[in-house]
Amino acid sequence: MNRLRTPLFQSRPLQSAAGAVVATSLAFSLSSVAPATFTALDWSLYDAAPRSAPVSPSILLLNRDRTSEARFGTGPWDRALLAKFIAAAHEAGAAAIGIDVPLGEPSPPHLGGAVSDALLNEAVRDAGNVVFATEAREAVVPTPNPLPLDMQSTAAVGHFTVSPDADHIVRSMPLFVVTGGRPVPAFGFALASMLANIPLRGMEDHLHLPIDRQGRLLLNYSASASRPSVHMISFDEAWEAMQAGGSETLHDWMKDKVVLMLARSTTPQDRHLIPDGSAISASLLQARLLNTVLTQSWGHRLSTPWQVALALVLAGATAWILLGLRSGKGIAAIVALLIGYPAIVLAAATASWMLPVILPLVSSLVVAAGTAVWAHVSAGQRVLLMEQHMLRVQQELAAVRGALAVREDAVDALKEDLEAARTAVAQSTGRQEELSREAGILQARIAEAQAQEEAARQRLESLSRELEGLRSVAGALEPMGDTELERLREECGRFGIVTRDRQVIGLFRDLKRGAKTALPALLLGEPGTGKELFARAIHRLSPRSAKPFIAVNMAAVSPELFESELFGHVRGSFTGATADRRGYFELANHGTIFLDEIGDLRLDHQGKLLRVLQEKSFYRIGATTPTTVDVRIVAATNRDLQRGVSEGWFREDLYFRLKGLVFRLPPLRERTEDVALLAQHSMTEASRGLGKPVPQLAQDALRLLERQLWRGNVRELQQCLEQAVALSDGPLITARDLRLQPDEPVSAVRTAAALPDQAGDASVLACLRDHGFDMQATAKSLGWDRSTVTQRLKGLCFQALVEANGDQRKAAASIAGDPALVRTVELKLADYYSHLLASITPFAGPDDAVSDCKRRFKNLPERHFRSVEALVRQHFS
Numbered sequence: 106m107n108r109l110r111t112p113l114f115q116s117r118p119l120q121s122a123a124g125a126v127v128a129t130s131l132a133f134s135l136s137s138v139a140p141a142t143f144t145a146l147d148w149s150l151y152d153a154a155p156r157s158a159p160v161s162p163s164i165l166l167l168n169r170d171r172t173s174e175a176r177f178g179t180g181p182w183d184r185a186l187l188a189k190f191i192a193a194a195h196e197a198g199a200a201a202i203g204i205d206v207p208l209g210e211p212s213p214p215h216l217g218g219a220v221s222d223a224l225l226n227e228a229v230r231d232a233g234n235v236v237f238a239t240e241a242r243e244a245v246v247p248t249p250n251p252l253p254l255d256m257q258s259t260a261a262v263g264h265f266t267v268s269p270d271a272d273h274i275v276r277s278m279p280l281f282v283v284t285g286g287r288p289v290p291a292f293g294f295a296l297a298s299m300l301a302n303i304p305l306r307g308m309e310d311h312l313h314l315p316i317d318r319q320g321r322l323l324l325n326y327s328a329s330a331s332r333p334s335v336h337m338i339s340f341d342e343a344w345e346a347m348q349a350g351g352s353e354t355l356h357d358w359m360k361d362k363v364v365l366m367l368a369r370s371t372t373p374q375d376r377h378l379i380p381d382g383s384a385i386s387a388s389l390l391q392a393r394l395l396n397t398v399l400t401q402s403w404g405h406r407l408s409t410p411w412q413v414a415l416a417l418v419l420a421g422a423t424a425w426i427l428l429g430l431r432s433g434k435g436i437a438a439i440v441a442l443l444i445g446y447p448a449i450v451l452a453a454a455t456a457s458w459m460l461p462v463i464l465p466l467v468s469s470l471v472v473a474a475g476t477a478v479w480a481h482v483s484a485g486q487r488v489l490l491m492e493q494h495m496l497r498v499q500q501e502l503a504a505v506r507g508a509l510a511v512r513e514d515a516v517d518a519l520k521e522d523l524e525a526a527r528t529a530v531a532q533s534t535g536r537q538e539e540l541s542r543e544a545g546i547l548q549a550r551i552a553e554a555q556a557q558e559e560a561a562r563q564r565l566e567s568l569s570r571e572l573e574g575l576r577s578v579a580g581a582l583e584p585m586g587d588t589e590l591e592r593l594r595e596e597c598g599r600f601g602i603v604t605r606d607r608q609v610i611g612l613f614r615d616l617k618r619g620a621k622t623a624l625p626a627l628l629l630g631e632p633g634t635g636k637e638l639f640a641r642a643i644h645r646l647s648p649r650s651a652k653p654f655i656a657v658n659m660a661a662v663s664p665e666l667f668e669s670e671l672f673g674h675v676r677g678s679f680t681g682a683t684a685d686r687r688g689y690f691e692l693a694n695h696g697t698i699f700l701d702e703i704g705d706l707r708l709d710h711q712g713k714l715l716r717v718l719q720e721k722s723f724y725r726i727g728a729t730t731p732t733t734v735d736v737r738i739v740a741a742t743n744r745d746l747q748r749g750v751s752e753g754w755f756r757e758d759l760y761f762r763l764k765g766l767v768f769r770l771p772p773l774r775e776r777t778e779d780v781a782l783l784a785q786h787s788m789t790e791a792s793r794g795l796g797k798p799v800p801q802l803a804q805d806a807l808r809l810l811e812r813q814l815w816r817g818n819v820r821e822l823q824q825c826l827e828q829a830v831a832l833s834d835g836p837l838i839t840a841r842d843l844r845l846q847p848d849e850p851v852s853a854v855r856t857a858a859a860l861p862d863q864a865g866d867a868s869v870l871a872c873l874r875d876h877g878f879d880m881q882a883t884a885k886s887l888g889w890d891r892s893t894v895t896q897r898l899k900g901l902c903f904q905a906l907v908e909a910n911g912d913q914r915k916a917a918a919s920i921a922g923d924p925a926l927v928r929t930v931e932l933k934l935a936d937y938y939s940h941l942l943a944s945i946t947p948f949a950g951p952d953d954a955v956s957d958c959k960r961r962f963k964n965l966p967e968r969h970f971r972s973v974e975a976l977v978r979q980h981f982s
Contacts, residue, residue, distance in 0.1 A: 167365065168338070169339070170340075173339050185220070188225040190343065199359045204366045205368065274380055278394045291391065300399065340368070377390060407460065419465040439473060505564050510932040526544050590610060603786045612770070616642060625738040627764045628770065629770065630770030630772070634771070640697075640741060649696050653694075654699065657689050658701045658702055659701060668713065679727070698737070715758060747760070784802055790823075791826060809840045873894075880894050899937050903937070914927075941958075941977075944957065945958065945977055951978045
């Protein structure tokens with residue numbers, strides 16, 4: 106407030122007390138932003154003689170409290186009482202007097218009537234430095250006048266109107282409001298003019314107020330800015346001093362001060378929020394305006410481009426946090442950001458800067474929602490890419506199967522040619538040398554074709570493992586009695602493993618035995634086969650069951666945070682490491698750690714994991730001393746790790762470290778007898794969660810479930826049943842309720858030992874179909890030579906071709922039996938038939954050709970050779 110001593114506030118006599126209200130002249134200097142109604146005014150109302158008064162930065166509030174109301178009443182007070190206080194304040198040397206009391210109507214008779222109004226008018230006239238406060242809704246001019254009698258010519262009027270922003274926080278005050286066609290200055294602005302001894306008409310020569318387009322002045326809430334010294338006493342205390350004749354006391358209280366008489370009772374609705382978070386009354390806001398004008402310490406507000414830039418920065422930080430951090434860390438960081446920004450706003454308010462609140466926070470929330478939607482969409486795209494990869498693998502598998510079929514046929518044809526050449530050598534000694542050379546060439550071609558066949562077979566096996574997963578072959582089941590089988594099945598149920606399949610129960614029996622050892626365990630199987638259930642069973646059946654079980658999805662661990670997540674870090678080891686953190690291995694000390702999706706681990710991370718498995722110790726990030734742990738490793742994957750070792754994407758030494766105990770979990774399509782049991786369990790769980798009675802499963806629905814391939818295994822079956830229970834209202838789940846498209850039926854597993862007649866065509870054809878027309882596997886199953894199986898298939902193909910009247914597609918379909926195998930059989934049949942035609946082309950007639958075919962196809966049964974003869978004669982006809 107030392108600025109009150111500057112020339113701005115010196116030697117400028119105040120023209121009159123009424124001149125304090127002539128703030129409207131300031132509108133001429135601010136015509137670019139002030140309302141147009143301020144340009145044509147009648148100033149005659151405010152003409153008065155100049156006067157001089159001292160200036161003081163201090164403010165004294167005479168407050169109406171409960172003690173005062175107990176003395177003077179709870180309703181409106183007698184205006185004669187206010188006249189006494191004004192006279193006392195004037196005699197005590199008050200620099201300016203402000204009164205917050207409604208005076209729009211004459212006093213009622215019970216409050217003194219016209220006499221009280223006359224006394225108040227006389228006191229105001231004698232004081233000459235009085236400003237009355239009114240709200241904008243009160244009519245100021247024209248008549249009826251807000252001041253009784255002719256008080257409008259002896260006192261100034263200032264409004265108490267508050268103009269909060271959209272977030273209900275008061276940052277600026279309107280300097281003028283227009284009421285009844287006349288501008289009314291703000292109460293604090295009028296007091297500032299009176300206190301500085303400068304009429305508002307003259308203040309335009311000295312002040313350039315930074316008001317906005319609505320004519321509002323931004324207040325200064327800075328803690329470091331000069332502020333008036335505010336003192337507060339009650340009307341009751343002032344009255345006691347007046348009654349006791351304490352003129353010295355009043356002089357000490359009011360000398361050279363602005364005395365604000367708050368005679369109007371206030372309510373909580375009259376309080377307003379300010380940027381520091383507190384709520385103050387309109388009178389204190391006017392005191393803040395008074396200080397802002399006198400000290401010329403304006404507040405600062407960001408321009409619109411800077412507000413937009415701040416919103417973009419906060420929104421960008423939100424997006425970076427959500428994309429850079431995972432799960433709960435990102436959410437916690439966003440919450441901290443949204444809580445910390447209001448704190449920054451409050452801190453900036455204490456430095457006289459008014460930052461926006463709504464735009465940055467709304468933009469951050471919109472970006473957070475958009476980022477969440479984007480993450481969900483990108484996850485769906487990754488699933489789609491995985492499905493496309495599987496489709497490509499299936500197509501490549503089909504192509505390899507076809508190539509294998511062609512290679513097998515080529516080998517068989519070359520063997521037949523070799524046999525024919527050897528026979529010709531025996532019959533013609535003159536051509537022996539030439540035929541020997543041909544035999545050598547044929548042998549070399551046979552060896553090359555066999556090598557190609559073997560390469561194709563290996564590729565076929567590799568793709569089959571990648572596509573279909575690894576079947577559980579944990580070893581032959583030992584014979585189990587019904588009592589032991591039922592006991593193990595019930596024990597499986599306690600671990601959440603719902604099954605009656607003997608293979609799965611046998612796996613559980615082996616798992617139960619192996620769980621008591623400290624060997625690592627490797628669980629193999631397709632997604633959804635229950636690998637985590639078996640991992641938890643290993644832990645609970647082991648001596649470590651009382652210790653922690655930590656499950657880690659290796660595919661979900663960020664590569665950048667791999668070491669921090671698994672091994673931990675110390676405080677200060679990298680940016681953001683504000684405290685020591687224990688990794689998953691340390692959390693699982695003396696317990697079990699389950700490393701799911703171990704096949705998705707990168708090669709450099711595989712080396713780090715191998716060292717921990719070997720040394721039983723590791724270094725936290727930033728630590729200088731090792732941490733030793735005792736954990737049991739249980740790993741799981743749906744990938745072929747052995748193939749990964751051969752192809753180089755999985756370390757062989759890590760593979761052998763993990764495969765202490767290997768359990769291969771069968772897919773659901775190989776456990777069809779478990780479908781009904783799992784379906785009932787899933788419906789029971791779903792009904793319990795929805796609060797509905799458990800429905801029954803219709804026979805047609807059960808048959809449809811058992812025919813499905815269930816590529817997602819138990820998880821897919823559970824989701825199907827949960828949907829059916831949620832969408833069905835009846836007590837019975839039918840096939841229509843399942844909303845499934847029937848898959849191709851899965852062929853039951855059959856073995857060659859079960860064939861009733863090894864020589865019958867039907868038995869051989871069934872065995873070929875079971876092995877996907879793999880000649881080597883079929884021969885091994887039947888205990889025959891592969892060439893014998895090839896000859897038998899040739900005969901069947903020729904017979905089917907005759908029955909189909911030469912339609913190769915139809916003949917192949919009748920032989921294949923399964924639509925998935927038609928293409929393989931069609932390739933074989935086409936090769937057999939083309940080889941037959943090539944062998945009979947040199948002959949002039951059908952008889953010679955048939956004679957040569959008897960020698961060439963001497964191993965064919967007679968019933969099949971009749972089909973060969975029919976095809977030959979049909980060709981020559």
